[in-house]
Structures are given as C-alpha cells and as structure tokens.
Amino acid sequence: MRVIIISESLIIRRGIVEIISCESCVASIKESHLYTDIYKDNYDLIIVDLNKNNKKYLYELEKVKNDCNSKIMVLDFYEDRTLFAKCMKIGIDGYILANIDSEDIGYAVKQLDKGKKYYDADLIENYISHGDTETISELTKREQEILICIAKGKTNIEISKELYITEHTVKKHTSNIFAKLNLKDRMQAALYAYDKGIVGF
Structure with a gap:
C-alpha cells in the first residue's frame, strides 16, 4: 500500500511512520502537515489526525471516499464521539484512539489492506444503543x-x-x-x- 499520514504534529506523524513502516503490506509512506496533499497522488491509505479544530476537513475526506478507492483511517486523540458518528456516516474505513497500542495500529492497517474495517471497540459500543435483551x-x-x-x-x-x-x-x-x-x-x-x-x- 502507498500510505500518506496527515497531521499538524510532527511527533504524531513520525510515530505512526515508525509503527507501520515494518508492516509488509506498506510499500511506501509519505507524511505531511497539509491536508491538501491527499490529492497529490493516488494513495491506497490516508491516515488523518482529526480533532475539533480541523473538523472542516471531513468534507474533503468525504469527497475522497466518493471520488477514489483510497482507504481512510482517522486518528482521534480526544475520543470525540460526535466526530466518530460523522465519520461513520461518510464511510470512513478505520477509526482509532490515542490510547491504542502500537501493535493494534499495525493490525488496523493490515485489516484495511485486506478490505476490512477497523473501528475502536469502545466507540462502537457507545455509538449503538441497545438493551441487554437485544441479542x-x-x-x-x-x-x-x-x-x-x-x-x-x-x-x-x-x-x-x-x-x-x-x-x-x-x-x-x-x-x-x-x-x-x-x-x-x-x-x-x-x-x-x-x-x-x-x-x-
């Protein structure tokens, strides 16, 4: 997979690069602090650091999902359930929180490479409301x-x-x-x- 990591934080970008660079499914990795760079190449996976200050880029991510086959995984460091719900509506492929283990990040990337989804289990549980008898x-x-x-x-x-x-x-x-x-x-x-x-x- 050709991967690009978008984050305004250099530390976050470098950390993700280090974690996923050892995955065999990852062929190349680019990093940028500019969200517009997602249009510079045909990436297989776009990893985006989203928060309350840059939610406006959700529109751009929705456009990417509609216009190309790129997978999108969102990094959420604030456990924003509203953001998670919006990402679900536009078809985001992966959603992980800051407290995720490095091994799980690698696992999430591999799942997306296989055409599957990966969402944080705690957020899924809170996103769906149902009683104990609804099994x-x-x-x-x-x-x-x-x-x-x-x-x-x-x-x-x-x-x-x-x-x-x-x-x-x-x-x-x-x-x-x-x-x-x-x-x-x-x-x-x-x-x-x-x-x-x-x-x-």
Whole structure:
C-alpha cells in the first residue's frame, strides 16, 4: 500500500511512520502537515489526525471516499464521539484512539489492506444503543444471514441474489432486524454485527 499520514504534529506523524513502516503490506509512506496533499497522488491509505479544530476537513475526506478507492483511517486523540458518528456516516474505513497500542495500529492497517474495517471497540459500543435483551439470538437464521450481508456492505439486490430470495423479502427481513435490535439504519446494523463479533474486522 502507498500510505500518506496527515497531521499538524510532527511527533504524531513520525510515530505512526515508525509503527507501520515494518508492516509488509506498506510499500511506501509519505507524511505531511497539509491536508491538501491527499490529492497529490493516488494513495491506497490516508491516515488523518482529526480533532475539533480541523473538523472542516471531513468534507474533503468525504469527497475522497466518493471520488477514489483510497482507504481512510482517522486518528482521534480526544475520543470525540460526535466526530466518530460523522465519520461513520461518510464511510470512513478505520477509526482509532490515542490510547491504542502500537501493535493494534499495525493490525488496523493490515485489516484495511485486506478490505476490512477497523473501528475502536469502545466507540462502537457507545455509538449503538441497545438493551441487554437485544441479542443476536432474537433474529431468525435468515435474518442473521442478511445481517451478515449488510455488515459486508452488500445491497438488497446483491443479498437477494446471494440468498436466492426476492428483493422485497430482503427489505422485509431488514425491517425486522432493525425493529428487533432497535437500530435505525444499515450503518448501525453493520456496526452492531462487528461489535457482537458476528462479522470480524
């Protein structure tokens, strides 16, 4: 992977470089304090240090997600749950906090290289609100299958073809899943699946 690390802090940039430079999936690493540098090359992974003072760059990250295939991982040193929620809405691929171990940062990079997601488990738990009785066991086998498909980012049409059922049936099961687990949308359903270990990061 071609990686760029964006942070206004030289210490943060150098620290991340040192941590991930030993990963075999990382072919090259660039670092910069300018967020506009994400457009200078076609990077496979963009690691961005975001905080309350530079949230305006979320728009730029959303544009990158829409215009190219780059993976984006956000560094959050303030455990900003509002920022996390906004990042989820625009499809950020990874989200890590400052207290993460260096080994976990390397693991997160490898997961993104495999096409998977990596989000801080504590933030996921707080992002989704559900009671103790709302467990995966409440779902039927078919609903569990559809939940897994949703977590993998499949559309209703793709799910219908994979499970040999109509798109209408998929929509009906999806509504039941949302109701049983007290979830609002597909993003929350996907995060629920990851949080419960139904789908691995």
